[in-house]
Amino acid sequence: MRVIVIGAGEVGSSIADNLSGSHEVVVIDIDTERAESLTYELDVLSLAGDGTDIDVLEEAGVESADIVIASTDDDETNVVACGTAKAVSDAFTIARVKRPKYLRTWQRSEQAFNVDFMICTDLLTANAIVGVIGFPTAQDVDMFASGAVQMTEFKIPGDSPVANQTVAEADCFEELTFAAIIREDDIVIPTGQTRIEPGDEVVVIGNPESARAFSAAIAPRRNGPKDIVIVGGSEIGYQVARLLEERGFSPRLIERDADRARWIAEHLDDTLVLESDATDRDFLARERVGEADALVAALENDQQNLLATLLAKRIGTDRAVAVVDTADFADLFEAVGVDVAISPREVTAEEIIRFTHSQRTENVSMIEGDRAEVIEVEVDADSVLAGERISDAAARLPNVVFGAITRNGEFITPRGDTVVEPGDHVILFAETETVEEVADLV
Template identity: 55%
Template sequence: MRLLVIGAGDVGSSIAASLSDSHDVVVVDIDRERVDSLTYEYDVLPIHGDGTSLEVLDEAEAREAEVVIASTDSDETNLAISGTIKTISDAFTIARVEKPTYYRTWQRSKGAFGTDFMVCSDLLTAQAIGRLIGLPTARDVDLFAGGTVQMAEFEVPPTSALTDWSIQEADRFDGLTFAAIVRDGEVILPSGEDVFEPADRVVVIGPTDSVRKFGSAVTDGKTIEGSENVVIVGGSSIGEQVAKLLEERDITPRLFEADSDRARSLAEELPSTTVMEHDATDLNFLEREHVAEADLLVATLDSDEKTLLTALVARRVGVERTVAVVEESQYVELFEAVGVDVAVNPRQVTGEEIIRFTRDRRAENVAIIESGAAEVIELEIDTESILIDRPIKEGISDLPDGVIIGAITRGGEFVVPRGDTVIEEGDHVVVFAREAVVDDVLHAM
């Protein structure tokens, strides 16, 4: 398939990196240095120029593209690109936007702005944070099979009783699959003899109850409930969307916003949220408002520096868990290294959603692990699959190394994946696969 990616920033670059091995990818960007740099690492065709220009699109042979992805940092430019493409070809258009207003318009009339599929960075980021709030000890959470299956990543604390357990000893949670251990940046597909070490990140796939029970074991038996006492610092669009999601769950968050006009506007938009106009780095204010008692604090301000400062101040006063929205992807590891529990990058979240949609139309859902080192993919089994009507232990032998079948649902019901489990047509199978074999898995299944 020929893909045209317009915008070579974080989102466009991650899309090109993930798809260039299996598709013909052309990347257009107005910054020559940025687009040329991609060719040193990936097999892509770079085009320098304005993606809204018909001359540049002709140079990129846009009429030959099957999918066009508009991923610049400007909503209006991305919508203009989609509209322009529709004047010259029937390519499937994907546009990235930040503003939920554009997304809501598109939802009301699919195909608006000349866009066939739209992703909203702010809403996707809020949803990712919402999943973390529902499973507060996890570092990452994704839902599969309509919510029947959950993939979660937990970090093993040095004090956890889980330390020194083997996978075999930990195999006591109904239907739970230990898909991977991430250790020092390396993704390990564990065997029964592998032992958990402090600071390991453990990726598990299974029914929601089992994932939650494992999360409790990681924290030495502490009962895990969704966070109820949530503080949001920063009345950004993402902060507003997080508050709306919590209101839908009958949770009453507190939101701190320093700008008086913005605070007044948020108070009108969020009837079940307590909106307060104040600087959240004021220690006296935080103590007066008992912020230390919060289960979780979400920091989403207008700069990464302010966001980091707010999250660290919150940890200092005793907030149990912090989530920070980080605009610059290169700061994610830094935030987590200095004490932020989870750093969420909107561009990374958006890139994953677009990759999910373009990776293979058969893929129902995709989650990316450790910056692309592996993927968790949901597929519906059809008559062409090499797994159909075969026990897993037999069918898995025809798949490449680096693949684990993590979960199966059949008719909406969870099926525990064991070696003698027979895969049937129509089953939804959730697979963990190393990045190098993803394309082979998609082709075989």
């Protein structure tokens, strides 16, 4: 597959890096030095130029491209680049935008802007934040099979009842599969005798109710959040509050700018908007932010978000989630005390990459910075899985975990004697280096 990526920032570079091993990738960036550096860093062809310029696109071979991904930091540039690519090719076009207004227009008519698929970074990030807030020790949450299946990555605290249990002892849930254990630099495919150690990150796949029950087993004294504080009225902060309202929460939102605070208050009925500086300790004490169940830092830069979350943790806030624009900082944030660091760029790259897998791949979730993936595949009659028992299929697909199956919307827990049928949606866990091969086979 020939893929053209426009924009070599963190999102574009991450996408190019992920695809370069199995696809022909061309990266276009207006910055000559950045474009040239990619040639040495990644196995891609790089081109310095304007991705909205038809001559540049033709030099990149757009006429033979299968996919064009516009992922610069400018919404208008991405939309125009996709339209230009469509004018001279049949490539599938994907535009990354930050502001939801373009997404709303595109959703009215999916032919708008000549964009085949549009991804809104801020809305994706807000959904990721709201997903992890509901689970006290969750590091990542993704939904599959139209919400019937959930992948959750839990970090096991040292004082958890689950710590030091074997998988067989911890697995008390009929509709849950323990897919992997991430232990420092290792990914362990667990057996019943694998022991869960403090600090492990456990990846489970199952129905949402079972995932919630396992969360309660990990931290039985920590209920779901009731009091949620959002720091920063950025677009991400606003979208988090809006999504929380849709789920029945009444969050508090702290915004320093008077005009922005007023606008948010006028547009959110069940959110209490407080105009103040979130680093003012006297204000935080008066508003009892330290008693909040969760705090989300969605300010304009990483330094402010780190300061806000660490200050909240110091005064007693139970759980702190920070938005991290620089993806490489995410591990640092979590190392110094932030419970979860969410990178908008990683969330966006994950959503885009699923379009480059096999046509049968419906959804993708990247684990641990793209070391492993959970994929959803719709099985057709030509698949090696069709008519096969799970035990036989697993022998042909080593190091692949069958996490869940849905059939006609019904959840099925995969067991060794379960027979896969055409039309089934199968959710699999695999290390990234084997995902393409697995997706092509199944």
